[in-house]
Amino acid sequence: MAARLRSSSLGKSVWPPFAWKGSYRGGSILKVTGYDANSKCEYHIRGGSFELFKDRGCSTDITTSLTAQQKGRIKDISLVQQIFNEHIQSVSRCQYRFFSGSSSSVKGSWNPVVAVGLSGGVDSSVAALLLKRQGYKVFGVYMRNWDPSDEAGVTACTAEQDYEDARLVAKHLGIELYEVDNQRRYWTEVFESFTRDFTTGLTPNPDLACNRYIKFDALLEQAKQLGADKLATGHYARLHYGDGQNVQLLRGVDQEKDQSYFLASVDGTALRSVLFPLGCMIKSDVRNLAISEGLITANKRSSAGICFVGRRKFSDFIAEYVDSTPGPFIAVNNGAVLGTHEGIPAYTHGQRARIGGKPEPWYVVGKDVPNNSVFVAGGPEHPALFCTAAVADSLSWISGALPAELAKGGVLRCQYKARYRQPVEDCTVCLASSESQEARKEGMGATLTQSKRFTPSSLSRLQSIPAQGEQLQIKFSKPARAITPGQALVLYDGDVCLGAARLQHPGPSLFEQKGAEEGLQDVADSAGKV
Secondary structure (H helix, E strand, C coil): CCCCCCHHHCCCCCCCCCEEEEEEECCEEEEEEEEECCCCEEEEEECCEEEEEEEHHHCEEECCCCCHHHHHHCCCHHHHHHHHHHHHHHHHCCCCCCCCCCCCCCCCCCCCEEEEECCCCHHHHHHHHHHHHCCCEEEEEEEECCCHHHCCCCCCCCHHHHHHHHHHHHHHHCCCEEEEECHHHHHHHHHHHHHHHHHCCCCCCHHHHHHHHHHHHHHHHHHHHCCCCEEECCCCEEEEECCCCCEEEEECCCCCCCCHHHHCCCCHHHHCCEECCCCCCCHHHHHHHHHHHCCCCCCCCCCCCCCCCCCCCHHHHHCCCCCCCCEEEEECCCCCEEEEECCHHHCCCCCECCCCCCCCCEEEEEEECCCCEEEEEECCCCHHHEEEEEEEEEEEECCCCCCHHHHCCCCEEEEEECCCCCCCEEEEEEECCCCCHHHHHCCCCCCCCHHHCCCCCCCEECCCCCCCCCCEEEEEEEEEECCCCCCEEEEEECCEEEEEEEEEEECCEHHHHHHHHCCCCCHHHHCCCC
């Protein structure tokens, strides 16, 4: 008989007060144990840090760590409960309320079926382990997206080894593993647009398109055809279910591994059928759990970005699919030719240019596609790398609708990421078509005089790129580094991911703004003349 889900894991609040006991040495806490009678859960603090958060009554292990600031405070037992309360408020949002607010609510002995996208990595392996421990009926699905025979020479894709690792994990966990083929759809819906964008000078990110069209569309449908009620993956992100069928995408608790950026364009209706078991865990604890379970993937190296590129030089890969013609590196300070680049598709904003014979570092600050030139500037903090505004298109919102502020024609104050590894920063956005006084007051929207309207950077000269749908104007609260056309701009309201847009153009760089103030010639127009 299939195991039932334990009711204690389905949204039961785990809140203090706790019963505490502790041991001390030299005024420092060695061990503190807390017990919550309501949920029958036990919590442990050892060695001045949260070494283990064990939810024994809920049949799952969740681990977390104190910040350095909090570690400094854990000297007095009177502060322990305060600190733990702060953590438990975050952890409480991570309860596995997978089916609340939906037609799939757990009733009686119904045992939901979950398909786990087993990639052959440690994260998806532990996701399957956690779900199985919680009583779900689990099976694995391995997805093939890339045909190595399409490549010239030796492939960098590790699909065969990844499949073997997924098979061994499934065997270890005692679950079935199915294999599905999405190579044709990946090529037409992800890879073709990926290469096409490079020819225009954009730097696209295929991971967002893969999640939108392949993992949480094609794979989700295939999982349901195989009998699953939900699809789970090893992403570090969280889901919150509101009233009715509303679902919010939240950042993962592990800020270093948070992957909401890559999920920001996924249709919110698809997320209603998705689980992210690792959303409340940190990477080191995932590995430790895999080691304690003896999973073959426990110490496997994390994947290096795009599967079909792997760990080889990106310029070598892209040259197989996009024409790359060498051209000049142009210095923004005087228009001098500094060397020869390998082809525009091989470079992106903010990248180290690696110009031969130049001992100091030079960085890519723009592209002139019609003239096949790459603009560079000396040093990683050169003002040509920074801008204060941008415009984006191809908008997608997790909720399926514009945020209320934008729908009314106003401005939205929120946070953004313009690339995965950057920290979240503040910004103000509005629709480019906005005619509201609020937008005008911010120096945004469509009613400004020509001289005050948004103009793209003269260092970003791409092939003609028609806007895809409504455009979004963005004003950064502080200068943003290496805003790259083609990359995803992901918007947040605190931990809530609102959606994504495609960066179309950065505004004038700080270097250009200073030049305009001083009446200097446009460096892009003087390129190569020195």
